[in-house]
Amino acid sequence: MSKTKKSVDECKExxxxxxxxxxxxxxxxxxxxxxxxxxxxxRITLAHNKIEVIPPNIADLSNLEHLNVFNNHITELPITxxxxxxxRILNVGMNRLNSLPRGFGAFPSLEVLDLTxxxxxEKTLPANFFVMASLRALYMGDNEFEYLSPxxxxxxxxxxxxxxxxxxxxxPKEIGELVRLRELHLQGxxxxxxxxxxxxxxxxxxxxxxxxxxxxxxxxxxxxxxxxMSHVMDYIRSETxxxxxxxxxxxxxxxxxxxxxxxKKISRKxxxxx
Amino acid sequence: MxxxxxxxxxxxxxxxxxCSRCGEGFGVKEPIVNSGGEVWHTKCFVCAQCxxxxxxGIFYExxxxxxxxxxxxxxxxxxxxxxxxxxxxxxxxxxNNNWHPNCFxxxxxxxxxxxxxxxxxxxxxxxxxxxxxxxxxxxGKYVCHKCHAIIEDGHIKFHAETxxxxxxxxxxxxxELDVEAREKEGELYCLRCHDKMGIPICGxxxxxxxxxxxxxxxxxxxxxxxxxxxxxEKPFLGSRHYEKKGLAYCEIxxxxxxxxxxxxCNQVVTGDVFQALNKSWCVQHFACSLCDIKMGPxxxxxxxxxxxxxxxxxxxxxxxxxxxxxxxxxxxxxx
Numbered sequence: 001m002s003k004t005k006k007s008v009d010e011c012k013e014x015x016x017x018x019x020x021x022x023x024x025x026x027x028x029x030x031x032x033x034x035x036x037x038x039x040x041x042x043r044i045t046l047a048h049n050k051i052e053v054i055p056p057n058i059a060d061l062s063n064l065e066h067l068n069v070f071n072n073h074i075t076e077l078p079i080t081x082x083x084x085x086x087x088r089i090l091n092v093g094m095n096r097l098n099s100l101p102r103g104f105g106a107f108p109s110l111e112v113l114d115l116t117x118x119x120x121x122e123k124t125l126p127a128n129f130f131v132m133a134s135l136r137a138l139y140m141g142d143n144e145f146e147y148l149s150p151x152x153x154x155x156x157x158x159x160x161x162x163x164x165x166x167x168x169x170x171x172p173k174e175i176g177e178l179v180r181l182r183e184l185h186l187q188g189x190x191x192x193x194x195x196x197x198x199x200x201x202x203x204x205x206x207x208x209x210x211x212x213x214x215x216x217x218x219x220x221x222x223x224x225x226x227x228x229m230s231h232v233m234d235y236i237r238s239e240t241x242x243x244x245x246x247x248x249x250x251x252x253x254x255x256x257x258x259x260x261x262x263x264k265k266i267s268r269k270x271x272x273x274x
Numbered sequence: 275m276x277x278x279x280x281x282x283x284x285x286x287x288x289x290x291x292x293c294s295r296c297g298e299g300f301g302v303k304e305p306i307v308n309s310g311g312e313v314w315h316t317k318c319f320v321c322a323q324c325x326x327x328x329x330x331g332i333f334y335e336x337x338x339x340x341x342x343x344x345x346x347x348x349x350x351x352x353x354x355x356x357x358x359x360x361x362x363x364x365x366x367x368x369x370n371n372n373w374h375p376n377c378f379x380x381x382x383x384x385x386x387x388x389x390x391x392x393x394x395x396x397x398x399x400x401x402x403x404x405x406x407x408x409x410x411x412x413x414g415k416y417v418c419h420k421c422h423a424i425i426e427d428g429h430i431k432f433h434a435e436t437x438x439x440x441x442x443x444x445x446x447x448x449x450e451l452d453v454e455a456r457e458k459e460g461e462l463y464c465l466r467c468h469d470k471m472g473i474p475i476c477g478x479x480x481x482x483x484x485x486x487x488x489x490x491x492x493x494x495x496x497x498x499x500x501x502x503x504x505x506x507e508k509p510f511l512g513s514r515h516y517e518k519k520g521l522a523y524c525e526i527x528x529x530x531x532x533x534x535x536x537x538x539c540n541q542v543v544t545g546d547v548f549q550a551l552n553k554s555w556c557v558q559h560f561a562c563s564l565c566d567i568k569m570g571p572x573x574x575x576x577x578x579x580x581x582x583x584x585x586x587x588x589x590x591x592x593x594x595x596x597x598x599x600x601x602x603x604x605x606x607x608x609x
Contacts, residue, residue, distance in 0.1 A: 022565045045566040048590060066538075070564045071590065089538070093564070111540055114563075116579065117595070136540070141579050142595070162579045165598065180526060183552060185579055187602065207531065209552050209580060213605060264594040 008034050017041055017063075023048040029055055036060055042086075047071055056080040070094055070114070073270070082106040093117050093139065096267050099124035105131045116162070117142040119267050122149060130154045141165055141185060144262070146255075153177035164188055164211070169255035173197040184210045190256045191215040193248050199237035204230040216256045218248065293318050321345055368392065369399050380404055428453035432462060456482060476500050491515065492522055503527055551580040562587055 004024050011019045017040055026032065026049040035044075036057060043066035051072040058067070059080035066089040067081075074095040081087070082104055090107075093116035100120070105128035107113075113135060121144040130151035138155065141164035148163065153174030158181055165188035175181075176197025184203065192215070203210050210229050217225065220241070224231040235241050262268060291306070292299050295318035300306050307319040320327050323345035334346035341349065351360040355371035356378070366373040366388050375388040380401035393405040400408065407417050410424035418425050419435035429436040430453060439451040446467035454465035458473060469475075474483045477494030478501070489496040489510075502509045505527035516528035529535055534543045538559040548555040548571060561568050562575065562584035569575055569584060576588040578599070591599070 018566075020566060022567070043566070047565040047587075066566075068564075068566055088540070091564070139579055139581075160580075164579060183580060188598075205531075207552060214602065264592070266592045 004031070005033055008032060008038065011038055011041075015040055018043040018045075020045045021049070022046070025049065026051060028053065029058070039063065042066065044068070047091075054078055054081070059084050062086065065089065067091070077101055077104070079103055083108075085109065088112065090114065094267065096270065100126050100129065102126050103128060105129045107132050107134070109134050111135060112137040112139075114139040115143065116140065117265070117267055119144060119265075121145050121167075122147045125149070133157065136160065136180075137183075138162070142265070142267075146190075148172055148175070150174040156180070159183065161185070165260060167258055167260070171195055171198070176200040182208045186215065187211045187213040188260065189215050190259065192218050192221075192253075192256065193245055194221065194232075194236050196236050196242045196245055199233060204233050218244070220244065295319075323349065369394070382408075430455050430462070432457060433460075478502070492517060492520060505531060550575075551577055551582060553580070 004021055004026065007019065007021060010016070012034065019038065019041055021032065022045055026046065029035065029046070029051060039061060040063060041061050042063055044061070044064065045066075045068040047068055047070040049069075049072050051069060051074060054069065054074060054077060056078040057080070058064075058078065062084065063086055064084060065086045067087060068089075068091040070091045071094040074092060074097060077092065077097070077100060079101040081090070082101075083106065085108055087107060088109055089112040090110060091112075091114040093114045095118055097115070097118040097120055104126045110132050111134055113132070114137075116139045120140065130149060131154060133154070134157060135155050136157050137160035138158060139160070139162045141162045143166050145163065145166040146169055148168065148171055150172040151174070152158075152161075152172060153176075155178065158178050160183040161178070161181060162183070162185040164185045168186070168189035168191055171186075171191065171194065173195040174197075175195060176199070178201065181201055181203065191212075194212075202208065210232075212225055212229070212232065220235065221232060224235040236245075291313050293315045294312040295314055298315070300313075300315065305316050307314040307316055309319070316327075321333070321342035322339040323341055326342065328340070328342050332343055333340040334343060335341075336346065336350055347360045351362070352365050352372035353359070354361050354374045354377050355369070356373060359374070361372055361374050364375050366375055366378045368378060368387075373388075376386055378387050378392075378399070379385060380387055380392070381398040382400055382404040385401050387399060387401060390401060392399045393402060394400075395405050395408055403422075407422070407424060411417060416425040416429040416436035417423070418429070418438045418441070420437055420441045423438070425436060425438055428439065430439045430442070430451065431437075432442070439453055439455055442451045442455065442462050443449060444451060444455070444464040444467055445461040446463050449464050451462060451464055455462050456465060456468040456473075457463075458468060458471065463471070468482075474488055474495035475481065476483050476497045477492070478496055481497075483495060483497055485497060487498045489498055489501040491501060498511065499509050501515075501522065503515070503524040504521035505523055508524065510522070510524065514525060515522040516525065517523075518528065518532055523531065534547050534554045535541065536543050536556040536559050537553040538561070539556060541556075543554055543556050546557045548557050548560045550560075557571070558568075560570075560582070563578075563581035564583055564587040567584055567586075569582065574585060576583040576585065578588075588596075
């Protein structure tokens with residue numbers, strides 16, 4: 001009996017609502033015998049396997065609250081995921097996603113969505129992506145976004161937004177509508193200015209984190225960042241900065257060049273282009 | 275101005291007399307009008323304005339001419355600024371107008387001002403008392419509704435009027451009231467008695483809560499609009515509040531400030547709380563964010579995007595990511 005089969009049987013017997021199948025060399029979910037009989041499951045963790053496809057019938061596990069397929073070889077997600085009524089945490093980080101299915105944003109109760117380390121960009125997000133009103137954390141670090149949709153402002157419950165190491169050249173002013181935001185990761189992008197509306201948010205405090213490092217900031221912002229985050233926030237609220245920002249946008253200077261070499265990313269494996 | 279009265283002339287022989295108006299002599303039997311040592315034909319003794327005989331023989335003389343009462347008034351008599359009637363006799367000239375002595379009154383209390391004098395106040399003629407009162411009110415002072423004197427020190431309000439407190443006594447203990455007096459159900463009480471009657475005092479403004487709606491929270495009572503979040507100062511207005519160290523917070527700011535909401539289950543942590551990476555966890559929910567392996571308070575872990583990562587998962591990271599993370603770690607500012 002394989003180790004995986006043993007784990008499933010044990011889970012079935014003990015009615016354990018959580019199933020860990022980490023690093024078992026699984027290449028397809030269909031290999032996991034009897035998985036679909038575990039209707040009581042609330043969490044499945046399949047991290048560090050070689051899964052390429054999540055079958056649509058995963059949605060039959062209707063009690064599932066937490067699905068983790070971190071570090072697999074997934075290139076596409078089934079649209080059925082978005083219909084799972086209890087799914088709260090979805091980790092599809094470190095896979096090979098170039099796009100998300102149409103209608104992906106329909107999740108009724110998703111709270112944490114981890115898309116870290118894939119090949120996603122604003123061009124490949126479905127139209128309804130930002131309707132996930134229940135979302136409190138959105139991890140999109142290590143992707144290829146150049147722009148963030150103004151619809152980000154719809155995610156009223158968002159507390160954590162990670163856009164580390166993308167290709168962002170600008171942020172929409174609507175980011176200032178995320179009133180509950182307390183973690184904002186923007187390091188390693190191509191940002192030169194911050195929208196003054198970001199100053200509407202309370203991002204300075206012991207429970208708030210804003211990461212701005214490693215961006216080609218305009219000198220005044222870079223100078224304030226040297227002294228500290230609270231100085232940046234004070235500065236972008238000033239009339240001086242609003243004027244400077246307006247001028248900067250009106251000038252329409254070309255964005256700084258891309259700086260991140262993604263050719264070695266494992267999310268790109270199996271792709272023709274570098 | 276002379277007011278004349280026609281004296282009944284007697285047929286005296288005035289052979290060489292001539293009429294003061296026309297200069298002609300008089301016929302033998304012709305009646306002669308005699309007034310003030312002058313004589314007239316009856317037809318010549320008329321008003322200088324309307325040439326009519328004087329009614330009832332009453333005329334008024336001005337600069338040598340005689341007028342009937344009506345024309346004299348029309349031409350020369352002043353008009354009263356109050357009743358619009360002609361003024362005969364004493365004329366009060368004041369406020370750019372003429373007045374009958376009894377018509378010139380204080381605009382506020384209507385006392386006659388002709389002999390007591392007046393003060394001009396904002397285009398009004400006022401008696402001295404009213405003027406003082408107006409000045410006091412203008413300077414923010416109240417006037418006692420009972421004695422009408424200015425309240426110099428402190429007033430109390432009772433039935434929407436202001437009073438010197440010393441005109442009243444406490445309904446309960448009888449003590450003479452001071453400015454601390456309070457009204458309850460139409461009666462006045464001293465502060466001591468008032469407080470003893472169990473009227474709730476708002477924990478924020480320290481004033482009594484007369485409103486039927488009272489918030490009971492934090493062991494105190496509050497005006498509905500004064501029970502507010504300690505951070506954003508918005509009233510809860512019935513929405514849920516969270517308490518911490520004797521202060522109340524709205525949901526957003528409580529979690530923002532004290533945030534003991536488990537990152538995994540999204541519930542307020544009731545038991546022991548595990549805090550790291552700007553987040554909190556229920557102790558049993560603290561796990562590697564990549565492989566979900568449970569970690570204890572002593573387990574060493576790494577972080578990626580402020581999420582905990584166990585050693586095993588970190589070591590599995592592709593080399594290029596590890597290099598980037600190491601570089602970012604070196605250049606990131608220390609807190």
